[in-house]
Amino acid sequence: MSIKFKHVSYVYAPATPFEQKGLDDVxxxxxxxxxxxxxxxxxxxxxxxxxxFNALLQPSSGEIALAGHRITPTTKQRDLKTLRQQVSLVxxxxxxxxxxxxxxxxxxxxxxxFGYTDxxxxxxxxxxxxxxxxxxxxxNKSPFxxxxxxxxxxAIAGVMAYEPAILCLDEPAAGLDPKGRHMMLELxxxxxxRGHTVILVTHNMDDVADYADDVLVMEHGRLLRHTTPSxxxxxxxxxxxxxxxxxAASEFAAQxxxxxxxxxxxxxxxxxxxxxxxxxxxxxx
Amino acid sequence: xxxxxxxxxxxxxxxxYKFDARGKLLVTFLFVFAIFLANxxxxxxxxxxxxxxxxxxxxxxxxxxxxxVKPMVLLILFTSALQLFFSTGGTVYFHWxxxxxxxTGIVNAIFIFLRFTLIILISTVMTVTTQPLAISDAMEWLLxxxxxxxxxxAQLALVMSIALRFVPTLFDETLKIMNxxxxxxxxxxxxxxxxxxxxxxxxxxxxxxxxxEIAVDLATxxxxxxxxxxxxxxxxxxxxxxxxxxLNAGAFVVLLILLKVLG
Numbered sequence: 001m002s003i004k005f006k007h008v009s010y011v012y013a014p015a016t017p018f019e020q021k022g023l024d025d026v027x028x029x030x031x032x033x034x035x036x037x038x039x040x041x042x043x044x045x046x047x048x049x050x051x052x053f054n055a056l057l058q059p060s061s062g063e064i065a066l067a068g069h070r071i072t073p074t075t076k077q078r079d080l081k082t083l084r085q086q087v088s089l090v091x092x093x094x095x096x097x098x099x100x101x102x103x104x105x106x107x108x109x110x111x112x113x114f115g116y117t118d119x120x121x122x123x124x125x126x127x128x129x130x131x132x133x134x135x136x137x138x139x140n141k142s143p144f145x146x147x148x149x150x151x152x153x154x155a156i157a158g159v160m161a162y163e164p165a166i167l168c169l170d171e172p173a174a175g176l177d178p179k180g181r182h183m184m185l186e187l188x189x190x191x192x193x194r195g196h197t198v199i200l201v202t203h204n205m206d207d208v209a210d211y212a213d214d215v216l217v218m219e220h221g222r223l224l225r226h227t228t229p230s231x232x233x234x235x236x237x238x239x240x241x242x243x244x245x246x247x248a249a250s251e252f253a254a255q256x257x258x259x260x261x262x263x264x265x266x267x268x269x270x271x272x273x274x275x276x277x278x279x280x281x282x283x284x285x
Numbered sequence: 286x287x288x289x290x291x292x293x294x295x296x297x298x299x300x301x302y303k304f305d306a307r308g309k310l311l312v313t314f315l316f317v318f319a320i321f322l323a324n325x326x327x328x329x330x331x332x333x334x335x336x337x338x339x340x341x342x343x344x345x346x347x348x349x350x351x352x353x354v355k356p357m358v359l360l361i362l363f364t365s366a367l368q369l370f371f372s373t374g375g376t377v378y379f380h381w382x383x384x385x386x387x388x389t390g391i392v393n394a395i396f397i398f399l400r401f402t403l404i405i406l407i408s409t410v411m412t413v414t415t416q417p418l419a420i421s422d423a424m425e426w427l428l429x430x431x432x433x434x435x436x437x438x439a440q441l442a443l444v445m446s447i448a449l450r451f452v453p454t455l456f457d458e459t460l461k462i463m464n465x466x467x468x469x470x471x472x473x474x475x476x477x478x479x480x481x482x483x484x485x486x487x488x489x490x491x492x493x494x495x496x497x498e499i500a501v502d503l504a505t506x507x508x509x510x511x512x513x514x515x516x517x518x519x520x521x522x523x524x525x526x527x528x529x530x531x532l533n534a535g536a537f538v539v540l541l542i543l544l545k546v547l548g
Contacts, residue, residue, distance in 0.1 A: 084470055
């Protein structure tokens with residue numbers, strides 16, 4: 001199985017003075033069980049594209065095939081509930097979606113909607129509460145008593161608790177401290193390694209370099225490139241032209257190269273950079 | 286993201302868009318009274334022509350105005366029907382129990398119909414060509430006399446402007462929360478009344494909380510920039526009379542004179 005977009009376009013507010021193209025003839029095919037990064041500067045259509053993965057937005061034209069569903073402009077919303085269980089979305093600042101009286105009930109909301117019994121939902125909720133790194137002791141607290149970072153984790157647990165086959169995340173680590181950020185991304189990577197697809201919308205090129213297998217680059221509602229992280233980060237000038245950047249390690253290596261110390265192949269991650277440097281100096285001596 | 290229409294303002298570039306909001310608001314308000322001067326065919330013709338010119342002046346498609354009238358159609362027809370069957374006088378065409386169909390009745394029904402429709406059309410012209418914020422500023426100006434009796438008009442106008450400013454923000458927020466809950470399997474569109482009203486809690490509670498957060502943030506941000514009430518504040522959007530406004534006023538005065546002379 002794969003995730004296929006065929007000539008997908010989306011128009012906001014069609015036939016009004018506010019009509020605007022959100023997606024413009026986007027086609028690609030993604031392999032399942034990979035970690036996919038979706039990048040592009042603000043307003044490039046990343047979020048619009050993301051909402052097509054579980055048909056919160058339906059294409060104005062074109063066709064999407066994923067998780068055993070076919071989504072066309074005429075697909076009925078009521079036929080999509082099973083899709084929502086398999087493909088889930090974590091929006092930016094998901095802590096805004098908390099509403100229940102206890103943390104546990106909030107995490108169990110999704111599983112219950114998708115047909116788990118109360119007992120099963122509670123069990124899943126407890127499991128995911130721990131997985132996102134929160135102590136069991138907060139299970140019966142109100143989510144509104146928690147800190148911002150903890151609320152974020154509760155919200156993410158609430159989406160992962162029904163264990164969707166495809167998990168799409170829009171800047172899930174925005175505003176978290178470095179430790180929290182690292183922990184979150186490791187959690188998503190581990191989730192992907194256990195046989196799920198993770199699609200990460202991000203502005204952080206280090207996350208792309210560290211975690212992604214595959215990269216989609218969006219611009220003006222169009223798919224600019226679909227390639228691997230090592231390919232996309234090769235051309236610094238191209239990245240800057242499109243409002244993107246390189247991972248810190250590549251940036252560092254580029255500056256070393258400018259000052260007469262080229263490291264090849266180009267390192268993307270800090271680990272790779274360290275290895276290249278060690279090899280260079282050891283080899284040089 | 287999604288652009289939404291606040292109120293019914295539709296962007297355009299016709300001359301009527303350049304009229305000062307105060308002038309438009311005042312004329313709309315006075316038109317409601319002026320229409321009562323109309324009492325015969327020529328005066329109604331003049332009022333209809335005036336409205337027609339205003340509509341044409343907006344350069345917008347007719348359905349915009351039909352949308353304005355549509356919600357009121359039943360009320361207009363009901364009132365006209367009352368006039369039609371319960372007025373007496375003139376030639377009697379038909380009489381059955383308490384119902385009369387008379388020449389006066391028919392004429393009155395048409396007049397009432399026109400009066401209602403014209404008022405709605407004129408106010409639609411005002412609301413589709415004037416930005417809500419400008420209307421709010423114009424209201425503040427019109428309410429200035431209340432300041433003298435201690436009504437905090439400026440603060441009220443500020444509250445109104447802020448409310449208008451946050452309509453799109455809250456709309457986006459609603460959409461976002463709705464989508465987030467839909468992604469978690471919430472279903473807002475099916476089931477009976479009880480199921481639906483229960484389904485609304487996951488939407489209302491987060492929305493309520495984020496509105497309060499937005500309000501607190503805004504208050505802090507305003508205080509941080511020195512806001513302490515409104516006395517002595519200058520304004521960013523300054524309404525100023527232009528030469529076009531003479532056209533607006535002139536047209537209305539001509540209407541008044543014609544109504545008076547022909548009536």
